[in-house]
Amino acid sequence: MEEIVSLILLGCKLARELESNLPNLADQPNLLSKSCDEVIKVFRTAKERLYKTQGSTSTSAHPGHMMTLFHEPQDSLVQQPRIEFASLQQWLRSSCTQAMDNIIQMQLLQADHQRISPSVDMQDSGSKVINVAGLCTGGSDRVEGSAPSRSIGGELHPLHASESGIASSSQRQRRRKDDGERRTVIKVAAPRVGNTEIPPEDDFTWRKYGQKEILGSRFPRSYYRCTHQKLYQCPAKKQVQRFDDDPYTYEVIYRGDHTCHMSSTAPSLPPPPPVDITDHNDHEMAQIINIQPPQDSSSVPSSRSWLSTEYFSLRTGGGTIVGGGAGPSTTRSGKELVAVEYPVTDLADAMFNSGSSSSNSIDFLFHSNELNRGQQGDNGNNTVD
């Protein structure tokens, strides 16, 4: 198992190296593809050894499907291996999260090159602040244990179904502070040219429901809720406010998980059952990271790399990491983009299942992932679809 972990670590290391060299390799698709293949190969090797290990200790080995590691039903026969796999899973989770953070960072870096320089803070535990501003940092060092030094607002509120904007009684229900609701604080740079008033956009559609002058702040705070709140009881909300000392930077506070499971367009899928996805997931992971660099509606990305968040969206545990697309959300200019969501475990699965070294870079990874998603439906352990 130690060797396998080393292999996976190596794979992550290669991925990071690839990431850091990405700017240099951007115009060298062959090299890029080769590097991707190397990463895939390492992970694949790790996976194969993993299944050997699993197969030798368990009769329920499920070759070719990493997901079984993560979602196996309780089985006394595999109790011992489960311990190892549990630790591996834990490690993998953090690694995947880190890797995805790095991808997000790259995306943000790309966005920075285009127009903006967003950074993300996410407070630890209930109210994480992920600092994705630092480029290509490790993983753990990005997780701050305390609130940002300058956080606008900061209340923690519960989100109950009855509070999702659907008044159930004449008496409006109010949230309580510090009730443990997770929130994600994201700093997003406003465009330095053009209209700096444009609020940061992300991959979801938001409907503004209020604006408030905040005491001691030069700029008002805007309140948004998910457009599909009514139809899908989506409790997601966000607050947007500009910094006093840096008008070019917005602080966006996301609260509540998106249950609409879609992005900026009308849902193509039936609404998920009213299940709190945080109930059965790691609290730490049950955190929405909704990061999408606001894009000037007039600017069109010259190209889309696999790192483009248009191509990935991850759910980590109960939380969701959503890579943003190019679609304006709250504005009426209105082009919209559907983003897909890939559970981290699915991604890992795809990575581990990614085939030969002749595969075409990461595209294969996602295609493979899509296939796996179909298979996972059979297992009944997939996320809400």
Next chain:
DNA sequence: ATGATTTGACCCTG
């Protein structure tokens, strides 16, 4: 006509 935004009022918490 429909949906989003604006904005003053309302309500709750500290």
Next chain:
DNA sequence: CAGGGTCAAATCAT
């Protein structure tokens, strides 16, 4: 009572 979050009617945009 002040401040912040939300509501909802009016208004605006498509």
